[in-house]
Amino acid sequence: MSTTENRVDAEAAAATPRRSFNGGADVATFAVRHHKGPWRSAEDVSHRLAVVGLWILMFFFFAAIEPSKMLQTSAIKSIFDSQEPLVFLSMAALATLSVGEFDLSVASVLGLCAVALPILVDSHGMNVVLAIFITLGIGVAAGAFNAFVTVVVGVDGFIVTLGSGTMLLGIASWISGDETVSGLPNGLTNAANTQLLGLPLTFFYGVVIALIFAYISSFTPLGRRMTFVGANREVARLAGVRVARIRFCSYIVGSTIAALGGILLVASLGGFQSSSATIYLLPAISAVFLGTAVIQPGRFNAIGGLIGVYFLATGILGLQLLGLGGWIQNVFYGAALVVAVAVSTLVRRRRGR
Amino acid sequence: MNADADRLRIEHFSKRFGSTLVLDDVSMRIEPGEIRALVGQNGSGKSTLIKLLAGYHTPERGGRLGIDGQEVTLPVRPDRIRDLGVTFVHQDLGLVDHLSASENINVGWEDPSRILRRLDRRQEERVARRALDVLGADIDPTVPVVHLSAEARTTVAIARALRAQSEGAGLIVLDEPTRALTHDSAQSLYAILRRAADSGTSIMVVAHSLAEVLAISDRVTVLRDGRVVGDGLMTGELSEQGLARHVLGRDLDETAIASERPAQSAHVTVHGLAVGASGRMDISISQGEVVGVTGRQGSGWEAVPYLVTGALPARTGVLEVGPNRIDLHRANVRSLLRLGVVLVPERRDVHGLATGLSVAENISLPRLSARGRPWFSGLKWQRDEAADVVTRLGVRPPDPAMPVGQLSGGNQQKVLFGKWMLGEPAFLVLHEPTQGVDLAARRDLLGAVVAAAGDGTSVLMASSDVNDLSAVCHRVLVVRDGTVVDELVQPDPDEIVDAVFEGMPQMGRTA
Numbered sequence: 001m002s003t004t005e006n007r008v009d010a011e012a013a014a015a016t017p018r019r020s021f022n023g024g025a026d027v028a029t030f031a032v033r034h035h036k037g038p039w040r041s042a043e044d045v046s047h048r049l050a051v052v053g054l055w056i057l058m059f060f061f062f063a064a065i066e067p068s069k070m071l072q073t074s075a076i077k078s079i080f081d082s083q084e085p086l087v088f089l090s091m092a093a094l095a096t097l098s099v100g101e102f103d104l105s106v107a108s109v110l111g112l113c114a115v116a117l118p119i120l121v122d123s124h125g126m127n128v129v130l131a132i133f134i135t136l137g138i139g140v141a142a143g144a145f146n147a148f149v150t151v152v153v154g155v156d157g158f159i160v161t162l163g164s165g166t167m168l169l170g171i172a173s174w175i176s177g178d179e180t181v182s183g184l185p186n187g188l189t190n191a192a193n194t195q196l197l198g199l200p201l202t203f204f205y206g207v208v209i210a211l212i213f214a215y216i217s218s219f220t221p222l223g224r225r226m227t228f229v230g231a232n233r234e235v236a237r238l239a240g241v242r243v244a245r246i247r248f249c250s251y252i253v254g255s256t257i258a259a260l261g262g263i264l265l266v267a268s269l270g271g272f273q274s275s276s277a278t279i280y281l282l283p284a285i286s287a288v289f290l291g292t293a294v295i296q297p298g299r300f301n302a303i304g305g306l307i308g309v310y311f312l313a314t315g316i317l318g319l320q321l322l323g324l325g326g327w328i329q330n331v332f333y334g335a336a337l338v339v340a341v342a343v344s345t346l347v348r349r350r351r352g353r
Numbered sequence: 354m355n356a357d358a359d360r361l362r363i364e365h366f367s368k369r370f371g372s373t374l375v376l377d378d379v380s381m382r383i384e385p386g387e388i389r390a391l392v393g394q395n396g397s398g399k400s401t402l403i404k405l406l407a408g409y410h411t412p413e414r415g416g417r418l419g420i421d422g423q424e425v426t427l428p429v430r431p432d433r434i435r436d437l438g439v440t441f442v443h444q445d446l447g448l449v450d451h452l453s454a455s456e457n458i459n460v461g462w463e464d465p466s467r468i469l470r471r472l473d474r475r476q477e478e479r480v481a482r483r484a485l486d487v488l489g490a491d492i493d494p495t496v497p498v499v500h501l502s503a504e505a506r507t508t509v510a511i512a513r514a515l516r517a518q519s520e521g522a523g524l525i526v527l528d529e530p531t532r533a534l535t536h537d538s539a540q541s542l543y544a545i546l547r548r549a550a551d552s553g554t555s556i557m558v559v560a561h562s563l564a565e566v567l568a569i570s571d572r573v574t575v576l577r578d579g580r581v582v583g584d585g586l587m588t589g590e591l592s593e594q595g596l597a598r599h600v601l602g603r604d605l606d607e608t609a610i611a612s613e614r615p616a617q618s619a620h621v622t623v624h625g626l627a628v629g630a631s632g633r634m635d636i637s638i639s640q641g642e643v644v645g646v647t648g649r650q651g652s653g654w655e656a657v658p659y660l661v662t663g664a665l666p667a668r669t670g671v672l673e674v675g676p677n678r679i680d681l682h683r684a685n686v687r688s689l690l691r692l693g694v695v696l697v698p699e700r701r702d703v704h705g706l707a708t709g710l711s712v713a714e715n716i717s718l719p720r721l722s723a724r725g726r727p728w729f730s731g732l733k734w735q736r737d738e739a740a741d742v743v744t745r746l747g748v749r750p751p752d753p754a755m756p757v758g759q760l761s762g763g764n765q766q767k768v769l770f771g772k773w774m775l776g777e778p779a780f781l782v783l784h785e786p787t788q789g790v791d792l793a794a795r796r797d798l799l800g801a802v803v804a805a806a807g808d809g810t811s812v813l814m815a816s817s818d819v820n821d822l823s824a825v826c827h828r829v830l831v832v833r834d835g836t837v838v839d840e841l842v843q844p845d846p847d848e849i850v851d852a853v854f855e856g857m858p859q860m861g862r863t864a
Contacts, residue, residue, distance in 0.1 A: 220725075221722055221727065223730075224717075224718065227710065228710070235718075240719065
């Protein structure tokens with residue numbers, strides 16, 4: 001805040017004859033910092049990529065301690081090839097978080113859909129394509145239910161989805177008899193597990209959905225409106241944004257992405273037990289919050305979420321290679337969530353929210 | 354305690370942020386029982402000075418601070434300065450909404466030896482009532498503050514500050530206490546502050562409105578570019594013009610900005626708008642005309658901007674814009690926006706702008722559909738729009754990528770203006786358009802209103818600032834009980850005040 005300069009500039013601006021607002025036809029001559037886009041300085045870039053740097057550092061840290069295990073292709077592959085459910089759940093959580101809602105039921109939707117599909121196909125002998133559509137319909141219905149109670153009735157979404165998530169998981173365990181259900185045709189499994197460049201197709205599906213998400217939120221009017229609904233609902237409404245509709249649809253889109261994740265998950269595993277869905281919720285949400293420190297600091301963003309998922313996967317793998325038991329997952333994911341939310345809060349505060 | 358000593362003595366306070374000296378060797382003294390105003394443009398160093406006092410920042414070496422003749426070690430320790438009787442009322446008041454006035458006033462004063470025992474609610478309420486009585490305020494201490502008016506909330510915050518003082522001692526520092534208040538409530542706040550000062554407590558108040566400063570304070574300290582350019586000026590000997598000269602360092606161009614009154618042919622009309630409990634208003638505005646709406650607080654005019662733009666549902670009312678006719682009972686913001694009806698709301702950080710998002714994003718929001726395509730919002734027009742606003746309204750710093758929340762109030766208001774004016778609105782509705790902005794920004798903003806009118810926009814400006822109304826309005830409608838009771842043509846500020854307070858017992862501009 002260079003006050004002298006400000007005042008002089010303000011005087012100069014006031015002294016120049018004012019032109020009226022005509023839609024901004026001739027602005028090329030003004031000395032505004034256009035050239036300074038979002039990635040404006042080395043400092044800024046380093047802020048945006050700090051988590052990526054940390055990720056690489058972490059990888060080399062583990063590689064230095066356990067070079068024989070960490071530097072194997074199989075280890076590196078394992079970071080990337082089994083995160084499909086987390087990537088889809090992150091994107092599902094992102095759909096609601098980016099408009100200021102919070103959907104805790106996405107993991108349950110994923111679990112319900114992952115058991116519903118094999119049950120429809122195997123036990124009921126249904127055509128696979130039809131079964132997939134019905135399974136996606138379950139996701140849409142679950143999202144619509146959450147949206148109705150949250151947006152139309154006006155109950156806090158956090159509580160609604162905490163309840164509906166538990167309910168859906170109960171239904172999943174009921175229809176599957178609490179057992180692992182399987183029996184999907186090979187074609188579907190191939191669509192999930194076929195290797196491309198050494199990684200299964202599910203990896204690429206995850207990247208594609210993140211890219212689509214990132215494009216929509218950064219480069220379309222819809223994405224901008226979603227950002228405003230998330231940032232300040234009243235400002236959005238007074239600018240003519242259909243706030244309720246966007247909130248409503250965010251639940252449906254989130255649940256549908258979770259349903260799609262569930263379908264791909266059971267396709268790649270061959271079978272699924274509904275109760276194992278719960279382990280995905282916390283890391284997915286951790287990844288999304290971790291992602292707010294990347295690329296677009298202070299905002300929920302898809303690329304950040306994707307990086308968050310692989311960041312966490314690298315950490316877990318490294319810690320397990322060091323010989324720590326399965327318990328480390330809970331400790332690491334839990335700690336990561338707290339740290340990620342703290343970082344996200346601090347970044348927002350710095351940006352004057 | 355030395356009774357003759359200054360209540361507050363600041364000597365040689367400086368503060369540097371990076372390479373910028375934001376406070377340059379500031380010294381001032383405040384006497385017991387004095388009301389001292391601290392004025393200056395945005396960025397002149399007022400807030401920094403207060404933050405040094407509160408212990409939020411550390412002053413540069415060489416400064417000294419004395420309270421009632423006692424030397425205070427620097428940097429200030431917040432608990433130490435409170436013990437010496439200096440309390441702060443910040444802009445946001447710092448009240449807990451769902452707690453009662455009594456609980457808010459007593460927070461932090463629970464008896465530590467009784468920390469685990471039941472709170473003595475009655476005793477607390479007695480204390481609160483006494484603190485409110487000192488201020489002559491009739492507020493029920495048991496009511497949650499969220500249900501209180503802006504004025505009452507401010508009063509509660511001041512009562513809490515007074516609670517910390519021993520009778521007739523101490524210093525209360527207020528940062529823009531009238532920001533959330535209308536003209537009338539500001540008047541009663543002045544009376545409250547005066548009562549506190551009469552008891553011997555000193556008051557230091559940061560304010561933007563110079564008329565307010567003259568009404569409220571005994572003396573003024575003027576900061577410009579971090580330096581004291583006028584210290585302890587007696588308000589009795591100052592005119593608003595004279596004070597403005599000190600603040601700006603030049604003559605304030607107070608000639609009317611308003612352009613010639615356009616030919617009267619109704620372009621925008623409001624028929625039978627239900628306002629308040631029983632009021633009914635009709636307004637008609639020509640193309641290029643600026644019509645002001647004002648009145649006493651609570652007389653209904655404050656709702657008009659929101660009712661005519663669909664932001665609040667109207668019970669009845671019809672709006673005509675050119676050939677289009679809309680029932681305001683059923684209208685929403687979307688449908689009215691399509692006709693070019695735009696609202697610049699009073700509370701820019703709550704209703705106007707998303708403060709965490711950038712200047713450019715905020716500006717382009719209303720035109721995403723019109724100028725972008727569904728699958729690609731387009732980048733160039735957004736950059737151009739932001740550059741346009743930044744240059745024409747003089748937004749500082751001139752950086753479209755900066756989050757709006759990091760700009761000063763005046764610059765945020767410029768961004769808000771730009772956001773809505775770039776759409777070439779047919780009907781521009783403003784509520785308190787220059788509230789909490791400095792003088793240079795005010796002139797830029799009023800200039801933009803006049804420029805919009807010059808382009809053929811019909812403008813409705815609801816404001817309690819008579820100087821603003823006088824400067825840009827072709828006509829001013831005075832509202833009482835939701836009904837227009839007077840229409841003034843290009844009035845001067847005094848005429849407006851007279852019309853607004855006509856028939857009211859002893860409520861002049863200076864309470």
